[in-house]
Amino acid sequence: MTPLLIIIPVVLLVGVLALFAFMWSLKAGQYEDMDGAAQRILDDTNDKAPPKS
Amino acid sequence: MTCCAPGIEAANELAEQGQSTIDNESLIAASIDLKDGKRQVELAVPAIHCAACMRSIETELSKLEMVENARVNLSTKRVKIIWQPASDSQPVELVSAINKAGYRSMLLEAEDETAQDKTFSQLVRALAVSGFAAMNIMLFSISIWSGADASTRDLFHWISALIAIPTVAFAGQTFFRSAFGAVRHGRMNMDVPITLAVILALGLSVFETLNSGEHAYFDASVTLLFFLLIGRTLDHMMRERARSAVRNLASLAPRGALQRLRDGSHAFIKLNQIEPNMQLDIAAGERIPVDGKIILGESEIDLSLVTGESVPEAVQKDSVLLAGATNISGPITMQVLKPAHESFLARMVSMMEAAEGSRAGYKRIADRAAEIYAPVVHLLALFTFLGWGFLSGDWHHATVTSIAVLIITCPCALALAVPIVHVVAAGRLFEEGMMMRDGAALERLAELDQIAFDKTGTLTQGKPRLVGAIFGDEALTIIGANLARFSQHPFSKALAKPYSNEATIKFSDIKEVAGQGVEARLDGDVWRLGRAAFCAADEKDASGSSRVYLSKNEKHVASFEFEDQMRSEVPTMVSRLHGADLPTMLLSGDRQAPVETVAKHLNIADYRWGLTPEDKLQALQELSDRGKRVLMIGDGINDAPALRAAHVSMAPSSAADVGRNAADFVLTRDQLDQVPFALSLAKRAASAVKQNFGLAIAYNMVAIPLAIAGFATPLTAAIAMSTSSILVTLNALRLRLHGKTRKFEVIPTPVAKAMPAE
Secondary structure (H helix, E strand, O other): OHHHHHHHHHHHHHHHHHHHHHHHHHHOOOOOOHHHHHHHOOOOOOOOOOOOO | OOOOOOOHHHHHHHHHOOOOOOOHHHHHHHOEEOOOOOEEEEEEOOOOOOHHHHHHHHHHHHOOOOEEEEEEEOOOOEEEEEEOOOOOOOOHHHHHHHHHOOOOOEEOOOOOOHHHHHHHHHHHHHHHHHHHHHHHHHHHHHHHHOOOOHHHHHHHHHHHHHHHHHHHHHHOHHHHHHHHHHHHOOOOOOHHHHHHHHHHHHHHHHHHHHOOOOOOOHHHHHHHHHHHHHHHHHHHHHHHHHHHHHHHHOOOOOOEEEEEOOOOOEEEEEHHHOOOOOEEEEOOOOEOOOOEEEEEOOEEEEOOOOOOOOOOEEEOOOOEEOOOOEEOOOOEEEEEOOOHHHOHHHHHHHHHHHOOOHHHHOOOHHHHHHHHHHHHHHHHHHHHHHHHHHHHOOHHHHHHHHHHHHHHOOOHHHHHHHHHHHHHHHHHHHHOOEEEOOHHHHHHHOOOOEEEEOHHHHHEEEEEEEEEEEEOOHHHHHHHHHHHOOOOOHHHHHHHHHHOOOOOOOOEEEEEEOOOEEEEEEOOEEEEEEOOOOOOOOOOOOOOOOEEEEEEOOEEEEEEEEEEEEOOOHHHHHHHHHHOOOOEEEEOOOOHHHHHHHHHHHOOOEEEOOOOHHHHHHHHHHHHHOOOOEEEEOOOHHHHHHHHHOOEEEEEOOOOHHHHHHOOEEEOOOOOOOHHHHHHHHHHHHHHHHHHHHHHHHHHHHHHHHHHHOOOOHHHHHHHHHHHHHHHHHHHHHHHHOOHHHHHOOOOOOOOOOOOOO
């Protein structure tokens, strides 16, 4: 029982962190231009972050 | 999307026709005020396709001092520009900067996108939360099924409950709201059984958990939500993609006009501020914004989108102009007769809204299924409850069993059956250059038994082509073609085009006489190209004639004949439709002769000419009264009411905005050869939907008796529900292959159709 009491909160915490990471990326507009992002990586001079809008 | 994404070619062609004339005023009108003095505008740039395009546009724009930020979105093919308006800079420089980078841009109507975005981000958020919860709860469930002892099981149930309750409350809102709305109006939809199953499963599980029961259905209720949200989100994405692609095509309808004030100066006014008796200046190439009459100037106007007339009409003082027509050759001043909301365009829109065709009574397959399914399931659950209660006297067991019936029959597969098929079919159509506005249109397309075409701009290209010189020799034709370069008239363009590679002849004293033709000097001779009277031709210049004349020193020396050329793929397409036993008809607003020629050539027996928009609408309503389900394909403003009244409708991308908005399908490649493909795909999709319903019902036939008998455990529910959903999805995915083998058959087609999959 004891290992369960440690492992379960840890597992849930990791899951919640992943969920928040996804929510953040969604809010930051990372899914707004998937095709563009795929192309921009090829452009060496294009290193600046996209603007917040 | 790849470099050769469908839609680009068509949109490019639109841009090449130079329809977009963006000026400072319309740019500002289309932009949003960002509160801190900055403005933001979105421009559609259909030709963007690679990293280099994005960079050159962004670099060119950032060079402008006023530009705060410029960002290209490759997925939507748009540029978003935030700039600081300053007195020494013109907003129109933004457009010229994009031009300098080598791209044409089109202005997008400023629209409130936040509402749309909100639905989508809500869906994605709900999807993420329910996905997270489903995975975690499923892990606990698996441990329980593997045989956890009683105290561990209770602990896991408690944790599952803590995850499941907020998840259902958050992620299920879409379904709850829709179900509540339906029940309140006394209707039934798929969301009603979904909502009941989810909430009851959760309630029962909480009850069991409180009483240290053995079975809890937390996993079932959350997984159910997760699967259904996947379907909803995909469906939403499909519609959003079609909507934004159609919006990108929007060529510029006049947003306003140049008003001529009393003192002779000009001011730009917005469309909705135009009032009768104002005077407006319309430059050559511009659209007529409202109905009015000419008070100054002569010109020719292109009515092909307004009436279907394929030959431009000469207009002079006192001629009446209809909103939506294009002014071709000379600048004119018009007096406004009607404000925008009473003009021709607005009348068409209101007719469109009032048009009630066979589609009004159409009910989506999913809703029809829900109307039968939901009562059956709820009655079954009720009988199970009463049956167990009275037979065994154990009311707790009766409740548990009847809720198990509801959970196991929950239309997970049923609710996925239709949207998944539509999403896959829409993706397939998109690859083939068609945009589908709505899944219901696909269902209706599968049912049709009659096709009606518009002529000008739909079957034909809507622009003239040189047939040849009917009088005069080749040398004169070359002179005529050279002279034609100085005119914007469609006939002149058509005459100049085949000779564009010839050496230029150096004319002098070139002048264009509005509404008449072009005059120029060459080696002391005066050459004229234009109407019969202008060129001293003795042929009667019948109105609607499709001829242009050439004269030398006021002596008629050559005549050129033009015709509105049929789209090259049309004969094959129509014969394929005839081969599929679909009767066709032609509804045109053009004159008898050209309509007859086209109809005879295509073997269309039923053709009508000279139709007003009302006539077209009436023709379609008569057909639908006779029980016919008509597919209408048309492009003009005058077709818009008919497009709306038809059972299902299509418009080529070159269509007028209002026509495109009225149509269920928009052909992005400006070709019609995909029409038979769309029909066969629609039929295939309809049978896939039926197969999916079959699968879902077969699953229920097995699962329901088990559930009623009381053998349904959370484990069987989870397995049965997931497998049926996956089966349904896989079956829908088979549609992706539809028509793909065609590549290997030897069918002579003018354009390569093999588009790479996304």
